[in-house]
Amino acid sequence: MSQASQNHPGQGHALLLLELDGAGAHPAAWRASRSRPEAVLTPARLRDVILAAESAGFHGATIADGRLPEGPDAAARLNALQRAAFAGPITRSIALIPEVDTVYTEPFHISTQLASLDYVSGGRAGWLVAASTSSADAAAVGRETVRGGRLAQEAADAIEVSRRLWDSWEDDAVIRDVPTGRYLDVDKLHYSDFEGGNYAVKGPSIVPRPLQGQLPVLAPAGLLAPEELVAGAVDGLLVSAPTPELLSAELTETREALAAFGAGAAPALIAELDVVLDARGQAAAERLAALDAHTPWDSTRARFLGTATGLTELLAEVLAVADGVRLHPAVLDTDLEELSRLVLPELRRRGILAPVVLDASFRDQLGLARPASRHAATPAAGN
Amino acid sequence: MSHNPYPNPARESTPSGQLSLGVFFQGVNSGTIWKSAESGSQTDFESFRRLAQTAERGLFSAFFLGEGLRLREHLGRPHALDVAGRPDAQTALAALAAVTSHIGLVATQNTTYNDPADLAHRLSSLDLISGGRAAWNIVTTDNAWTGANFRRGGYLDHADRYVHAEAFVQTAKRIWDAWDEDAVASSPSADRWAAPGAVRRVHHTGRHYTVDVTPGLPRSAQYRPVLFQAGDSPDGRDFAARQADVIFSAHPQLEDALQFRRDIVERTLKAGRGANDVKIMPASEFILAATPEEALEKKAWVRELQIGPQQAIAYLEQFWGRELQGFDPDGPLPEIDPVVEETSETRGSGFHGAKARQLADQWRAEAKEKGLSIRQFVSAKTSRGDSTFTGSYAEVADRLAEYARTGAVDGFNISPWLIPSGLDDIVNHLVPALQERGVYPSEYAGTTLRENLGLATPVRPVAAAEAVANAVRV
Numbered sequence: 001m002s003q004a005s006q007n008h009p010g011q012g013h014a015l016l017l018l019e020l021d022g023a024g025a026h027p028a029a030w031r032a033s034r035s036r037p038e039a040v041l042t043p044a045r046l047r048d049v050i051l052a053a054e055s056a057g058f059h060g061a062t063i064a065d066g067r068l069p070e071g072p073d074a075a076a077r078l079n080a081l082q083r084a085a086f087a088g089p090i091t092r093s094i095a096l097i098p099e100v101d102t103v104y105t106e107p108f109h110i111s112t113q114l115a116s117l118d119y120v121s122g123g124r125a126g127w128l129v130a131a132s133t134s135s136a137d138a139a140a141v142g143r144e145t146v147r148g149g150r151l152a153q154e155a156a157d158a159i160e161v162s163r164r165l166w167d168s169w170e171d172d173a174v175i176r177d178v179p180t181g182r183y184l185d186v187d188k189l190h191y192s193d194f195e196g197g198n199y200a201v202k203g204p205s206i207v208p209r210p211l212q213g214q215l216p217v218l219a220p221a222g223l224l225a226p227e228e229l230v231a232g233a234v235d236g237l238l239v240s241a242p243t244p245e246l247l248s249a250e251l252t253e254t255r256e257a258l259a260a261f262g263a264g265a266a267p268a269l270i271a272e273l274d275v276v277l278d279a280r281g282q283a284a285a286e287r288l289a290a291l292d293a294h295t296p297w298d299s300t301r302a303r304f305l306g307t308a309t310g311l312t313e314l315l316a317e318v319l320a321v322a323d324g325v326r327l328h329p330a331v332l333d334t335d336l337e338e339l340s341r342l343v344l345p346e347l348r349r350r351g352i353l354a355p356v357v358l359d360a361s362f363r364d365q366l367g368l369a370r371p372a373s374r375h376a377a378t379p380a381a382g383n
Numbered sequence: 384m385s386h387n388p389y390p391n392p393a394r395e396s397t398p399s400g401q402l403s404l405g406v407f408f409q410g411v412n413s414g415t416i417w418k419s420a421e422s423g424s425q426t427d428f429e430s431f432r433r434l435a436q437t438a439e440r441g442l443f444s445a446f447f448l449g450e451g452l453r454l455r456e457h458l459g460r461p462h463a464l465d466v467a468g469r470p471d472a473q474t475a476l477a478a479l480a481a482v483t484s485h486i487g488l489v490a491t492q493n494t495t496y497n498d499p500a501d502l503a504h505r506l507s508s509l510d511l512i513s514g515g516r517a518a519w520n521i522v523t524t525d526n527a528w529t530g531a532n533f534r535r536g537g538y539l540d541h542a543d544r545y546v547h548a549e550a551f552v553q554t555a556k557r558i559w560d561a562w563d564e565d566a567v568a569s570s571p572s573a574d575r576w577a578a579p580g581a582v583r584r585v586h587h588t589g590r591h592y593t594v595d596v597t598p599g600l601p602r603s604a605q606y607r608p609v610l611f612q613a614g615d616s617p618d619g620r621d622f623a624a625r626q627a628d629v630i631f632s633a634h635p636q637l638e639d640a641l642q643f644r645r646d647i648v649e650r651t652l653k654a655g656r657g658a659n660d661v662k663i664m665p666a667s668e669f670i671l672a673a674t675p676e677e678a679l680e681k682k683a684w685v686r687e688l689q690i691g692p693q694q695a696i697a698y699l700e701q702f703w704g705r706e707l708q709g710f711d712p713d714g715p716l717p718e719i720d721p722v723v724e725e726t727s728e729t730r731g732s733g734f735h736g737a738k739a740r741q742l743a744d745q746w747r748a749e750a751k752e753k754g755l756s757i758r759q760f761v762s763a764k765t766s767r768g769d770s771t772f773t774g775s776y777a778e779v780a781d782r783l784a785e786y787a788r789t790g791a792v793d794g795f796n797i798s799p800w801l802i803p804s805g806l807d808d809i810v811n812h813l814v815p816a817l818q819e820r821g822v823y824p825s826e827y828a829g830t831t832l833r834e835n836l837g838l839a840t841p842v843r844p845v846a847a848a849e850a851v852a853n854a855v856r857v
Contacts, residue, residue: 030571030576031571031572033571036569036570036571037567037569037570037571037573037576038567038568038601041511041567041600041601042511042514043480043481043512043513043514046512047481067599072574072575072576073575073576074576074577075576075577076567076576076577076599076600076601077599077600078508078511078512078600079504079505079508079509081474081477082473082474082477082505082508082509082512083477083512085474085475085478086477086478086480086481086512087481088478088481089428089432089478089479089481089482090481090482104498104501105501106496106497106498106533106534107534108452108496108532108533109471109497112451112470112471112474113471113473113474115470115471116470116471116474116475117474119426119427119428119475120428120431120470120474120475120477120478121478122428136596136597139593139595139596140498140500140501140594140595140596141498141500141592141594142592142593142594142595169468173468174425174426174468176417176418178418180693181418181464181691181693181694182463182464182693183417183463183464183465183466183467184461184462184463184464184467184468185463186460186461186462186463189454189461198534199533200531200536201531201532201533202453202531202532203454203532204454204461205454206451206452206454206468206469207426207451207468207469207470207471208426208468
């Protein structure tokens with residue numbers, strides 16, 4: 001086993017996240033589901049899946065967004081942020097982390113939607129940053145396709161705008177002071193005055209500061225420039241490797257690279273893993289072959305095929321160097337059941353996983369303190 | 384209807400004899416009282432949940448949320464006195480979809496600072512996530528002050544706002560019409576998730592934007608989101624008559640409402656739609672009690688808390704363009720003149736354009752003639768006045784029954800002055816009184832908003848040749 005994580009020495013702090021889009025991560029997952037194809041668009045299905053994930057003991061759920069690739073298995077997909085919001089009031093412990101694009105969206109809207117998600121989930125919201133490379137997404141909003149290095153800039157700008165807007169109301173800006181008739185202390189509201197390469201955003205936000213102060217921001221490793229990471233743009237990085245065997249090495253290298261750049265508070269490292277488990281008397285490889293016969297599962301992530309026991313061993317090994325793992329089960333109906341009955345209980349028994357705490361914020365789970373607004377230390381002098 | 388003392392308000396509109404109720408959680412205004420001990424949080428989700436679930440217990444058709452695009456300002460700084468800070472409408476409504484089952488979820492969304500394909504997709508998503516209960520309250524904005532928070536900035540001329548809005552709505556409708564019925568496979572053994580050729584690409588090139596999209600979501604249980612619209616200018620009314628399902632009007636007084644109905648029916652018929660195709664639900668405020676006397680006392684208390692001394696001065700300041708803190712709120716209007724020619728538009732679109740000095744002269748004369756102090760004058764100006772229904776439950780129920788009988792309106796959109804308990808007395812006392820009078824439903828007609836408002840399912844336009852040519856496989 002490799003050495004324990006720098007951020008979380010010792011055991012009992014690892015997080016398990018679940019990607020729960022649609023019928024599963026495999027494009028043909030809907031063919032192996034017990035429900036009708038359109039069920040992925042129903043509130044009943046959303047409720048079932050999120051509650052299953054929460055009761056299985058996952059610490060967080062990510063929800064993919066954007067258009068699915070064309071082909072016979074291309075299904076429709078509901079807006080990720082709304083699905084996360086729907087899950088807010090019916091759950092109590094699982095963090096809700098929608099993927100939200102930063103390139104073809106309005107940064108002001110993204111920021112206020114995410115802040116609102118934090119309110120409806122009682123402080124359990126996160127943001128999985130995406131930067132769309134799709135020319136269809138560009139055409140839909142009548143803009144030119146953004147490519148190359150500009151994607152990283154768009155993502156960094158959108159994160160910066162959101163963070164400024166989340167801080168634009170200090171925590172105690174709402175004072176409700178009857179004698180003076182003031183609902184707000186305007187000295188505690190601040191303009192964001194963001195000026196990027198493509199747009200400017202004035203602020204302040206229309207939503208008071210989120211419950212967590214700042215929502216945890218996750219991004220795929222490689223999206224943002226190292227300087228952005230060092231400057232604290234994100235709280236978590238999703239680290240990918242081509243095979244399960246290479247995951248631990250990749251995590252170690254990423255951590256070393258961050259340290260070499262001099263990152264103060266390094267982001268949590270979360271390993272990415274596709275999962276197909278033996279289930280219902282059928283070998284994982286057979287299950288995968290049957291699905292691949294429809295549409296091959298074209299994923300750049302490491303993939304585990306095999307028994308629940310084998311997965312448990314792999315996760316124990318990876319979680320010794322990672323702060324968490326995000327699992328992408330091929331078919332939610334089938335794989336989530338195996339994860340829930342066999343894998344998570346064993347990891348928990350071994351004392352690897354962070355406890356599941358009712359009403360804990362996502363920041364709590366990540367071991368992050370609640371930050372003061374960047375304006376809070378400033379004497380009350382307006383802006 | 385032979386005893387109807389009012390003429391049939393419209394050539395061919397038929398009163399249903401029934402009323403619907405909606406509730407507008409305003410979030411930003413002086414109408415919502417925050418100074419009372421009963422006033423709760425304006426931002427905690429629990430406030431929204433309680434109000435929406437209370438409304439649902441009262442069989443309300445719709446729960447409305449406003450949209451904020453820029454924090455209101457006063458004399459160049461954020462406005463300190465009134466309730467401010469609100470969640471994003473669709474995000475909050477998606478959360479409410481999980482804890483309600485029948486009530487419609489209406490998001491106020493601006494056509495100027497949203498992209499049509501993105502907004503249509505998100506509304507579609509809300510519609511599916513709620514099982515067919517979503518609606519869009521269409522509003523327009525055009526000023527650069529709001530635009531400062533968005534990529535496009537202030538790009539739209541005031542005169543173009545409805546032209547722009549209508550092109551936007553038409554594009555959204557084409558996006559919602561793009562999926563054939565039964566486009567989605569009925570079983571996991573089907574060849575494809577979506578039937579080939581069942582989705583049409585939508586292309587629009589306009590003066591302000593270009594949209595080229597293959598819509599991503601199928602129809603909901605109510606086909607597509609219901610459209611609300613609140614514009615009251617002739618252009619706004621025509622726009623609503625052509626595009627909207629419901630008008631969120633500003634005409635709650637019976638005679639005025641009947642006249643408004645006649646006007647809308649005329650415009651609706653002219654637009655080639657049926658006389659009953661556009662429902663009317665005026666914005667309203669209810670101040671109710673067990674007896675008429677108590678209701679009047681309550682009204683005085685409500686007004687006192689809505690417009691306090693500081694609000695009265697601040698209200699004048701926004702027109703005078705200068706601080707007026709030295710003036711006595713219980714004294715006459717300031718004799719000094721405004722310092723700006725044009726009033727600021729930062730408090731909302733209702734104020735701009737008026738010449739400040741002329742307005743000040745007018746108001747001073749008016750206040751003097753009526754013998755009103757600053758506070759009394761502002762209270763009169765800002766009170767919802769004719770949109771307020773004050774009285775005992777029975778009295779107000781009788782008045783409302785008359786609206787149902789004459790078909791003046793299809794229902795009312797209530798703005799509660801207290802959050803989150805502001806609907807309790809309405810649901811506990813007024814709703815049963817309306818039910819006793821046979822003008823309010825005793826159960827939801829269905830599970831979709833369209834069913835509960837009595838709206839027909841839209842008919843999909845015959846696919847134009849161009850649309851067929853653009854048909855693509857998903």
